[in-house]
Amino acid sequence: MSQLPTFLVAHGLDEEGGMPVTNPATGEVIAKVRNYAASEVDAVVQKAEAARHGWAAQTAKVRSSALRHWFDLMVKYREELALICTLESGKPLYEARGELDYAASFAEWFSEEAKRAYGETIPSFATGKEILVRKEPVGTCAAITPWNFPLTMITRKAAPALAVGCAMIMKPSEATPFSALALEHLAREAGIPEDVFRILPSEDARGMGEIFCTHPTIRKISFTGSTAIGKLLLTQAGSTVKRASMELGGNAPFIVFDDADMEAAVEGAMIAKFRNAGQACIGLNRLLVHKDLHDEFVEQYTARASALKVGNGLDEESQIGPLITDKALQKVEALVDGALAQGATLACGGSRHNAGAQFYAPTVLTGVTQDMDIARSEIFGPVASVMRFDDEEEAIAIANDTNYGLASYFYTRDLARAARVIGALEYGMVAVNEGLLGTEVAPFGGIKESGLGREGSRHGMDEYLEMKYALVGGLPG
Ligand code: NAP
Numbered sequence: 001m002s003q004l005p006t007f008l009v010a011h012g013l014d015e016e017g018g019m020p021v022t023n024p025a026t027g028e029v030i031a032k033v034r035n036y037a038a039s040e041v042d043a044v045v046q047k048a049e050a051a052r053h054g055w056a057a058q059t060a061k062v063r064s065s066a067l068r069h070w071f072d073l074m075v076k077y078r079e080e081l082a083l084i085c086t087l088e089s090g091k092p093l094y095e096a097r098g099e100l101d102y103a104a105s106f107a108e109w110f111s112e113e114a115k116r117a118y119g120e121t122i123p124s125f126a127t128g129k130e131i132l133v134r135k136e137p138v139g140t141c142a143a144i145t146p147w148n149f150p151l152t153m154i155t156r157k158a159a160p161a162l163a164v165g166c167a168m169i170m171k172p173s174e175a176t177p178f179s180a181l182a183l184e185h186l187a188r189e190a191g192i193p194e195d196v197f198r199i200l201p202s203e204d205a206r207g208m209g210e211i212f213c214t215h216p217t218i219r220k221i222s223f224t225g226s227t228a229i230g231k232l233l234l235t236q237a238g239s240t241v242k243r244a245s246m247e248l249g250g251n252a253p254f255i256v257f258d259d260a261d262m263e264a265a266v267e268g269a270m271i272a273k274f275r276n277a278g279q280a281c282i283g284l285n286r287l288l289v290h291k292d293l294h295d296e297f298v299e300q301y302t303a304r305a306s307a308l309k310v311g312n313g314l315d316e317e318s319q320i321g322p323l324i325t326d327k328a329l330q331k332v333e334a335l336v337d338g339a340l341a342q343g344a345t346l347a348c349g350g351s352r353h354n355a356g357a358q359f360y361a362p363t364v365l366t367g368v369t370q371d372m373d374i375a376r377s378e379i380f381g382p383v384a385s386v387m388r389f390d391d392e393e394e395a396i397a398i399a400n401d402t403n404y405g406l407a408s409y410f411y412t413r414d415l416a417r418a419a420r421v422i423g424a425l426e427y428g429m430v431a432v433n434e435g436l437l438g439t440e441v442a443p444f445g446g447i448k449e450s451g452l453g454r455e456g457s458r459h460g461m462d463e464y465l466e467m468k469y470a471l472v473g474g475l476p477g
Helices: 038-057 060-076 078-089 093-116 152-164 177-189 205-214 227-240 262-278 294-306 326-341 392-400 415-424
Strands: 019-022 029-033 120-122 130-137 140-144 167-171 197-199 218-224 243-247 252-256 284-290 345-348 363-366 383-389 407-411 429-432 465-472
Touching: 029 177, 038 140, 038 167, 038 205, 060 078, 060 093, 060 152, 060 177, 078 093, 078 177, 093 152, 140 152, 140 205, 152 167, 152 177, 152 197, 152 218, 167 205, 177 197, 205 218, 205 227, 218 227, 227 243, 252 262, 252 392, 262 284, 262 294, 262 383, 262 407, 284 294, 284 392, 294 345, 294 363, 294 383, 326 363, 326 383, 383 392, 392 415, 415 429
Parallel strands: 140 167, 140 218, 167 197, 218 243, 252 284, 252 407, 284 383, 363 383, 407 429
Antiparallel strands: 019 029, 120 130, 130 465, 345 363
């Protein structure tokens, strides 16, 4: 048995018939997890549907306390949860700790917001009649989450759903079920009823997605993952007109204008690109640098990227872990090779790394242009593609030339330009002079093919609430 803190995931282990979960840094099996079949979902949904009414009937304060307790337990088991996250996702331990803090912040935030799902009264159009708008829980919800933020993706969806009185059934990625199961275990310990929050690991993603989207009792599907799968789920969910939230892929531009603080921009671009070995939906995908700063920027950035320590995430020194699968590694390799064949230049990296079978060296490419595959695809690896631009207009045009619209970044010291560019960028999120923008207090989400809906902030709860308009007549005039 590996270092897996089994006391947190014991209810999900199945060493006989379960599916193996491997550590991407070593290829070793961490443990085997219970593998749910799509045919088992109906029974889970029936139980959730039966239990959710009692959960919704509790006062908001009771649900708030349970979520707060869940948060406290995450903090208490911070090291164990970070270890599980590193073992199955490969990310360095310090990043896993940071992710746990971020994940826990959603339980804390929505424990507070649980008490603020306000409805409204609207000034009436006639005497003797009152107009009420109630906010009511959507019902039993289902969600599918990816492996790259295996803790956060669970809490960012489950916490708002549970806060307002919904039931939530989730299928985590088959690569990272233990992070989700550990959070489920802690939720039970915190007093969240077993049937209103269920984690169902499965290797049958397609079958689970189909039943989640077509089951008539499930009222909402929430998905984080690739745009291709998001489109498939939206089509399937149409059959029962389900509510849908979609957090999909991105192709983030990171623009360094000629008046930028170079040092700050290099620092920001390091975080935006190399966090989680580049496997982040909001990760920098195209690094646009003004021609006057270009050479100096590339020199500084390449020096920083080359100095990153690549290795097993369990080693406290590691800054870049493995890619999640060999397939992911091959995709990154193909994109880099393709860019070089199409005329890009290698500033550093450009090959696998000898830390292990699934490691790729931090890479910087220059001379990338919009017509190259690497500028059009989500790279999802530790590869920065640098493009040169002449003026603001050109930078904006390049930045917006994509079907995606999740995160964008730019660096400038000019306030007027900042206001102009915030308005011009067709993205759900814009970071100005910052390389990291995720926080539980702000609405996270994209436009165009990057998704529908927002997570986090007070808006995150609306995703799990229906509005009911009541006209109350017969009142004294
Ligand atoms: P993915 O292939 O779409 O997988 C995401 C989830 O969908 C996993 O649980 C996966 O299960 C499941 N899945 C796969 N095929 C399915 C199907 N036919 N029907 C239903 N579910 C299916 O995405 P990924 O490559 O693992 O994750 C990275 C993607 O997520 C990137 O595009 C990234 O930008 C996006 N992402 C977006 C956000 C955001 O907030 N916008 C955040 C993080 C990641 P298995 O893993 O078990 O196969």
